[in-house]
Amino acid sequence: MNYESVMKLALERAFYFPSCEVYGDAQAGFWEYGPTGVSVKNKFLELWRRELVRRDRMLEIDGSQIMSKSVFEASGHLGNFADPIIKCKKCGLTFRADKLISEIANVEIPESADLEDFDKMIQEKNIVCTKCKGEFESAKKFNMMFRVGIGPEDEEAYLRPETCQSIFVDFPRLFKTMRGKLPLGIAQVGKSFRNEIAPRQSLLRLREFYQAEIEVFCNPGKLNELDKFSEIENTTLRIQISDDIQVMTCKEAVEKGVIPNKFVAYYLGLLTEFYKKTGIDMEKSRFRKLGEKEKAFYADVAFDFEVNTTIGWLELVACNYRSDYDLSSHAKKSKEKFEVMDNDEKVLPHVFEISMGIDRSLYTILEHSLKEDKENERMVLSIKPYLAPTHVGVLSLVKKDGLSEKTDEIYRLIRTKFDSFLDHSGAIGRRYRRLDEIGAPFAITVDHQTKEDNTVTIRRRDDMAQERVNISELESILAKETAYP
Incomplete structure (x- = not known):
């Protein structure tokens, strides 16, 4: 299915929709999840916790969304977290430079490129304002942080642009109180805020969005000393090398130097095993190593996990080896100690980050799961049963x-154990198709035979097969079929 089909489903079946849509002054880049969308999101996060957080014995926190100015001075966001923009001299309309050049001239320039590179390309390709055909001013940087004023004195603070900074500033306390031992993963789910210049395409570029971030703190001298690497060494990765996607195991990727060490390969393997269970078509996925001008300002090595959709490759997860950038920056700014003991060695940990975009991941799951069954004249959301709303x-x-x-x-018998929908009205065929469209894997039908022998018909979504079962068996059947893997 394409983007338009997913949008139609989202709006008609309450997966997600624009915020404040009844008002004409509602700003772009803010979307809300309806009941079906919330249900999928919660189940997706439960899978994330099972397959990453609990499996790797990570800690999970819930930090503040508003943080002090000092945090973002130390992190570098106030100085570096900016996108290139260009402004029309004639009508004053502002565009994001890299996106406009890509759309008009079909040339990709990294957003972190020098400003002169954008000006040069705009001149070479004779790119003008799409509204009035006017010329552009020179490119400049626009910081995407949302500033807030706290208290009557309007003290300067910011909405977090990523969820990880609270993990970094909380690290010393967490390591001590939770009796931490390196390597230690700390996870957080929550909203982040970025003042995007041109938010577009619903969940794919938002100003307020959900992240599931994991920061793994490690001893930089032991990146190839990882006993648990054996758990995923045979997991296959799809890695973009030059213009080709090559398939290799985690072990092969380390041996060939495609991935720098076992530590990074282990977490890329875990991430791959997680996404296999979401229903995303992994044949359309890749890990792409970022070049020097593509990487975030804090990253030494960076891989993006991307998935191909009908609107192109989408970055779902940023995997960054941040070295000691964050801890050393916060230690310097705060004058606090961030070193910890790793056995008998005192070390300032390095950090590997797995920063997941929840909204983009959910969109991709919907697109890859939505099917048109022309033979039976129905739309089917063939989502994994354990993720079904x-x-x-x-x-x-x-x-x-x-x-x-x-x-x-x-x-009443099953409603507290399973997400259930009660429906008495309309033709039975239409009711089945409504359930198919929102991804319900099963439908129970009560008919006249039920009164005679206490059995019901249970219908399966994907192949529409039906079987007769006793009511007493329903709970065990549904529990088995909808259980997480």
Whole structure:
């Protein structure tokens, strides 16, 4: 399915929709999750916790969304967290320079390139304002931080542009109180805020968005001393090398020098195993190593996990080896100590980051799962059962003859254990198709035979197969079919 089909589903079935859409002055780049979207998001995060956080015995925190100016002075965001913009001399319209050049001239320039590179390309390609055909002023940097004033004195603070900074400033306390031992992963889920110049395409570029970030603190002298590497050494990675995607195991990638060490390869392997279980088509995925001008200002080595969609390759996860950039910066600014003991060695840890965009991941899952079944004239969201917003629909064949009451009874039996939807109205075929479209893997139908032998029909979404089961079996069947892997 394409982007337009996913948007239609999202709006009509309450997955997500624009914020404040009833008002004409609503700003772009803010979207809200409806009930179906919230259900998928929560299940996605539970899978993330199972496959990454708990598997690797990480700690999870929940930090503040507003942080002091000092945090972002130390992190470098106040000085470096900026996008290139150009402003029309005639009408005053502002554009993000790298995106406009890509769209008009089909030339890719990294957003971190020198400002002169943007000016030169605009002149060479004769790029003008798309609204009035006017010329542009010289490119300049626009800081994307949202400033807030605290208290009556309007003390300067900022909405966080990434969730990881609270992990870094909290690290000394967490390591001490949780009896930490390197390597130590600390995770956080929450909202981040970036004043994007031109937010677009719903969940794909937002000003307020969800991240699931993991920062793994390690001893830089032991990056190839990792016993648990054996758990994923045979996991296959799809790695972009030059113009080709090469498939190799984690072990092969380290031996060939494609990935610098076992430590980085281990976490790329974990990430791959996680995304395999989301239902994303992994044949359309790749790890792309970023060049010097593409990397974030804090990264020594960076890989982006990207997935191909109908609107191009989307970056879902940024994987950055941040070395000691963050801890040393905060130690210098705060005058606090960030070194810890690793056995008998005192060390300032290095950090490997797995920064996941939740919204983009959910969009990609929807696009890769949405199918058109022309033969049966239906749209089917073939999402993994454990991620489905509704596990099961409970339907009465007709509302009369006591079937409605029996259906209500079955619904009450399972509603606290599974995400269930009760539906009495309309033709049964239309009700099945509504459930198919929101991804419900099962439908239970109560009919006249139910009153005779206490059995119901359970219908499967993907192949529409139906079987007769006893009501007493429903809980065990649904539990098995909707369990996380």
